[in-house]
Amino acid sequence: MRKPGKKKLIQLYERMVTIRRVEEKLMEVFSAGEIPGFIHVCIGQEATPVAVCSWLKDSDYMSTTHRGHGHALAKGIDLKRFMAELFGKREGFCRGRSGSMHIADPKMGILGANGIVGGGIPIATGAAFAARYKKTGQVTVCFFGEGATNEGTFHESLNIASIRKLPIVYVCENNGWAEFTPQETHMPTKNVADRAKAYDLPGVIVSNDVLKIHEKAGEAVERARKGKGPTLLEVKSSRWHGHFVGDAQKYRLEKEVNGAKAMDCIANFQKRLVRDKMLGKRGIQKVADNVYQRIEEAVNFARESQFPDESELMDDLYV
Amino acid sequence: MRKPGKKKLIQLYERMVTIRRVEEKLMEVFSAGEIPGFIHVCIGQEATPVAVCSWLKDSDYMSTTHRGHGHALAKGIDLKRFMAELFGKREGFCRGRSGSMHIADPKMGILGANGIVGGGIPIATGAAFAARYKKTGQVTVCFFGEGATNEGTFHESLNIASIRKLPIVYVCENNGWAEFTPQETHMPTKNVADRAKAYDLPGVIVSNDVLKIHEKAGEAVERARKGKGPTLLEVKSSRWHGHFVGDAQKYRLEKEVNGAKAMDCIANFQKRLVRDKMLGKRGIQKVADNVYQRIEEAVNFARESQFPDESELMDDLYV
Amino acid sequence: MKEIRYIWAINEAIKEEMQRDENVVLIGEDVGTPGGSFGASRGLYDLFGPERVFDTPISEAAITGLAAGAAACGLRPIVEIMFMDFMTICMDGIVNQIAKMRYMFGSQYKVPIVIRTPSGAGLNAGPQHSQSLEAWFAHVPGLKVVMPGTPHDVKGLLKSAVRDDNPVVVVEHKALHALKGSIPEEEYLVPIGKAAVKKEGTDVTVVATSKMVHESLKASEALNQEGINIEVIDLLTISPWDKETIFSSVGKTHRLVIAHEAVKSFGVGAEISAAVSEEILDELDAPIMRVGAPFVPIPFSLEKAYLPNADHVIAAVKKTMERTF
Amino acid sequence: MKEIRYIWAINEAIKEEMQRDENVVLIGEDVGTPGGSFGASRGLYDLFGPERVFDTPISEAAITGLAAGAAACGLRPIVEIMFMDFMTICMDGIVNQIAKMRYMFGSQYKVPIVIRTPSGAGLNAGPQHSQSLEAWFAHVPGLKVVMPGTPHDVKGLLKSAVRDDNPVVVVEHKALHALKGSIPEEEYLVPIGKAAVKKEGTDVTVVATSKMVHESLKASEALNQEGINIEVIDLLTISPWDKETIFSSVGKTHRLVIAHEAVKSFGVGAEISAAVSEEILDELDAPIMRVGAPFVPIPFSLEKAYLPNADHVIAAVKKTMERTF
Ligand SMILES: Cc1ncc(C[n+]2csc(CCOP(=O)(O)OP(=O)(O)O)c2C)c(N)n1
Ligand SMILES: Cc1ncc(C[n+]2csc(CCOP(=O)(O)OP(=O)(O)O)c2C)c(N)n1
Ligand SMILES: [Mg+2]
């Protein structure tokens, strides 16, 4: 795989920072009661969506989960309309009907977040089936957590994708936790990637390092693009915060949380960029300002947007 | 594992012959219209149920599938009431409500055949859970075909059994066919046993040879009995006849069917017993007569039994 | 016109729609070279090849989700679920995903999916291969549900379903697969959402579905002998159902019987009855009677005693004739 | 008497039953040390340990089947399905296996299983975390379905469900989890199959379920101001439902409104309405009105506009007062 150049590196960095700051902002406005329902943030896991999606075209497909903000942003969703959707506003991508947990944007190939653990895996597989059927060259990326690999749909989908050599990359962000329960309670195997053998697929393990993920994802996307079939890519990721915003994660040892935080994919990447003289103090500040600006605009946009009107309730159930 | 002595060998032989003759008889009476619905025979596959169940006590549990006659008989179901159930009669194990596809006998630990492919796998896992919970030392054997391993329940159940080290043996009779479709169409891997690694289980492959199956099943049952957890045992079996009785299997090449028939687990075993002077012409005849006699009695019993009365329709939906 | 069996009418409908639109694909277990468990896809693999006729592993949950993704990305999948009882395995795909994708995503997606599935008893297939579960799907906003009972209707409705940009559950009846009936030589459609008066009458409106339409027509003949002239309406579409046709018939006969094979309790008949008592109660001259299966699983052996039939329709009709307000 | 929240009443019921009978086990996702997603099993892991409080992988289909096998072999599992929407993933286990095991196996097995699941909207949890699907389960012979709406009833019914030798689906309402109410200090049971008159009245019978009982009681107060005195009946058990109590109330008021949060079409209300029109139609002085959710998925943002409430009950009651035959 081609190593990313400076421009690409800065882009990866900026995207990761964007996701982190968006999530932080969301925690803030959610806690202030501005967002209804519940949201799941991906702080600590920003490397994966950014690294993986950097290989995708707008027309490529992507499916995600309840913890999907990072994936949607990395795939290129418009931040303003994204924010409006989370606020439940009419200008959101789904007219305020989906909120965080079901956000979708067909124009960017975003097949949707999903409130059902494992629910998106066959859907992504179907998108890959359609792309192959239509010979469009589109690749599909399917994101999920390690907890989801215990659902039957994971098994059935990977089996189908493998027999049919579908152009799809299954990306498992193994953050060690499914809600309030650690992986050991639910899985006899340490590595999700070990499950790939059951489907005669390559199973690849990579640490929470944006450049390593970038490399392995590049190989997997290329493999898919060339018609050589699916890959199961496992990232040993880490969840810093609670399962949802508001979850104080009393079930975790402080030590373990600190360990997760120490594995900071952004700080590590930034250090490296600074070391390699790709980024200086001013560069860092510029990114920060830029990201701050865009988020403020998006939040203002969301705040100023209208809620859908009651008269819209029954609209468009059917075509 | 202890090698079976002469008495045991003859017993294994007689049980295999019983199953084959029962299935042949069932094909006959079904084709004559004496049995309603549809039935699936296991001719060609007799070695597995007999070898595996020879390690089980009456109190051990067993779950099976649509192709379940052999398993029920090997586990010790009473032939007369078995036959009566298939005929839909009141004296059948399930009052004529289940027929072939759902037959169950709690007294022999038979949890039921199942009309849902993959449906019995979690049920068997639950029986193993109960046995371990109650510390009874009971082992559960769960039979299914290779087609069933593509269902999500297979995946979820083996995962659970492995984490919990449940006393269960998963036995896959891989006969190469799921209804009218060969394994290659549905599975990227050649061996079902390869799937065991996804759950950190031993995956064992054995050919359709009753003594080899006996040996491997013995190890697996012992492993379960000792609390060391589940095993996935794959038998490379062979289906001689159609998916159900009446299926002329036009979708199979004659050559392939002949190949399956050549792998005759009974003929091979008989040859070996004769060679080893365990069995002579008279012994073979004695077994045949004995089996014939029992089957005739069972069929007569079933024929003479009454159909359930309409007044029983609403009985016992609830306890 | 030509004579054709119900199962071949299905086969023709799929074939014609696949020929018309190359985005139509068929997905299911054994649908490939074997031509399907009941033969609905015989010959299609040879015509359309392995990409368009996708013979899947035994993985109902995944194939339903797969259809959702494929439809969102421009295909028009027809999914075969071999027995309606197996719909239990793919309810998430159908209910949480397919049914909701359009509305929940703010109308950004179309989800043109047909899910075909044979329901019903009559073959002694027992408790896990004989159920009629259409009421579940009718309770789910976003799905359409049709239930054709003749070769003519199954061909026309299946073709309409394939052309519909919304998900449609097509509930066949496996005991009707061998039924012969006549259909036009030329192409035709049967519209979704319209009931059909299969026999006009004046005394009692009988709204029936699928195989119970045939039983009701039988009942009609017997009742004729006794001077009772019932109107038999084939509901055809369960959701959204044709209120207009049913209400106008009840407005004429002032008596209503609803007959289906599914368990009577909490079945489709309840909704029709409730809508009538809500909206046109004073049209009624008698209690609304429902015919449906008793509240037990479908037994292997007592299937005949279990199944609702013409006699039950006759009894219900007579009950409505007994009393007048 | 003591004050307790609905969620703690659930917790107490499980704890007491586990203490009473060591065959009772709890199975579900996050039910272990975390004490359950909604807190229903808090403290139980410490009391009963990992074998009796079985924290499972995210595998709804397997855990339901596992409960079936465990129950057949002598345990009495309580399964928690975290949201009722996820019941879609385990319908085979519940419908084809658990519900049918007793009847289909000729009464050889008992299947004492409780499936607890929080239903309902009100937390802006969106289309896949807010559904009320009880009508599906009521349509399945072999299951019992209860739907308690108060701390008192959830504790008493859950305990009865655990002691029942048949499978019982206990449909909780997640928007009621925090509701406080008083319950006896000492042990008590609420019987399955009995409805409860929560407020006596003379003019209109309002049969409601779960959260709509509270809305109906609110409606009752408002209607009182206008001189309309409704009787509010909490159905409590959806299947088998208490015909006697409902019919005798309708025999008194001659007017009926049925209110539930589930989608109105093909919902539980339809069955009650249909049974009334079938069996005691001439008791009615007015159309039977139903209150239920509109026919769309549950939107994230317009949830309030979506949800049926006291105003809808009031409107329905007034409609039944408008006309007399
Ligand atoms: C079918 C289903 N079961 C359970 C849940 C509840 N639930 C939501 S997220 C979650 C944990 C998922 O864990 P994982 O897949 O590792 O993703 P992560 O949250 O770590 O990103 C669970 C159990 C659900 N939404 N859907
Ligand atoms: C859930 C479900 N899907 C499909 C079927 C239809 N069906 C019955 S048997 C069978 C093939 C099973 O193949 P396998 O597991 O290999 O068992 P075998 O018949 O070879 O013994 C299928 C698809 C079913 N009964 N249940
Ligand atoms: Mg996780």
Ligand SMILES: [Mg+2]
């Ligand atoms: Mg097979």
